[in-house]
Amino acid sequence: MILTSSLNLEAACRQNWDVIVIGAGPAGAVAALQLARQNLRILLVERKTFPRYKVCGCCLNQRAITALQQIGLGDLLSSAGAVPLTQFRMQYQGRDAVVTLPGGLAVSREVFDTQLVQSAIDAGAEFLQETSAMLVGTSENQTSRTVELCCQGQTAGSASAKIILAADGLGHPSLQNCAGFDMQVAPDSRIGVGAAFTVKDHAAYPAGMIHMAIHRSGYAGLVRVEGENLNLAAAIDRDFIKQCAGPANAVLQILRESGSAILPEMHQCSFKGTLPVTRKTLRPVGDRLFVLGDAAGYLEPFTGEGMANAITEGMAVAQLVPEGLAHWNSTLEQKWLRTHAALTDDRLFWCRWLARLLRSPSAVSWGVRLFHLFPGMARPIVARLNH
Structure with a gap:
């Protein structure tokens, strides 16, 4: 299956989105799917062209x-x-x-990720590939965030949303110009x-x-x-x-x-x-921003733990977004920190313990x-x- 963008870059920049999801792996695609089912205006941005190969164990537990x-x-x-x-x-x-x-x-991942994105599109999410996104500045009047959209290495415009989901994998390049999202690398x-x-x-x-x-x-x-x-x-x-x-x-x-x-x-x-x-983001949340999947922290997989974590975090963040659209506050940020920890920390401990034994x-x-x-x-x- 070959995917095409459901809108062009100019159209993406003209609209006011409820949520922009950066990264169309399992975490981002599942979040976009669940949010689109809530009749929200969702833009899913991916820098690669689908289907695409990705270094991954390809196991679902x-x-x-x-x-x-x-x-x-x-x-x-x-x-x-x-x-x-x-x-x-x-x-x-x-x-x-x-x-x-x-x-x-x-x-x-070529097949699985493509089908997940297609499911999100079928649910009503808009999809823009071959485009990288970079979060800039702080929230505008505390009601939205802006991302710069780049094509072939050149800034081609900007789009705004009430909430941003950063699900763009190891190193979360979408946040490299934002303070407060340092990663701890072993x-x-x-x-x-x-x-x-x-x-x-x-x-x-x-x-x-x-x-x-x-x-x-x-x-x-x-x-x-x-x-x-x-x-x-x-x-x-x-x-x-x-x-x-x-x-x-x-x-x-x-x-x-x-x-x-x-x-x-x-x-x-x-x-x-x-x-x-082996890395994790020290604080995977910010003003009108959730960080999830490998962008929040890598779960070293053995039988599919990383994919499972990405899917469940995509589901979990979709439950918190409506509250954030109505009113964003520090309490919501604490909720995501607790949710992320509950989904990840115990499995992270066991996976890293096994990784240590293998050394x-x-x-x-x-x-x-x-x-x-x-x-x-x-x-x-x-x-x-x-x-």
Whole structure:
């Protein structure tokens, strides 16, 4: 499915919007969908052209699936060709362990995000792609905020809304000219690396299983998505990428040393990278502004935690926006801080705890051996991440 903008930039600048949503990933698209269903004037702005590839594990855990069903998007997953997930396999230094998953699906971000945006458009949201947005100044007479809209690197106009949602991913570039939205980046944060392959041979990486290759300097997750596609997403130490002379060689080294299969297609594709991933925005709210999804803080995913968090935050912020449209105050800002913390903090703790364990060779070695012999020991951890 190829998306086109539902209006042009000039029309976007002429209108007075209730909400401008910056970023059309799961958090932004779900928020735009839910707000459009409330008959609000919504502008969803995206700097990329859809469909677009994104470095991501492409997994939806049971929490994400349940959330989508709650907002009437359960059929979207089947129409997208999402692949059911039943197992999680860890490999380290030639050893492996397989754990049962309590449900889950794998679907490429090209397909999933495009269908989410189309759902928002169908609900009445306007969509403007190939356009970046930058929040400027402070609120105008305490009733609206303004964003500069840029096309091909040039400012092309500005649009105003009563409330802005910043859901534009790692580093939230839309807020770079606004004070008070500093991000705390972990000194040892890894770099995200991803690639997608068309692979007809399913023997090495069969459908229905998340494959995780673990290395002292990072890990790589591989999963079959719709069609003949295999998605790879990794988190790798920056020094190791330099040592290997690039992300592609680093990924291949991780697969090789873990005992995972290296496919011919992996030598022929282009690997993409991200900013350092372990980060959070110290205060994800401001005057007539909510920050959500990866823009608020990155949840290092293992079985789809990041996607689940983005979807649930999109749903949650849509419940607070009507109150903000009627009357914005500091009490509302505190509500979002509490909501964001409730949705994120506990899962953030567990994901970062697991990420820390993966940096310890001895912990990984003993963990893989124990889970191989007693797979039931991993179930409480998996359940905790999926709740």
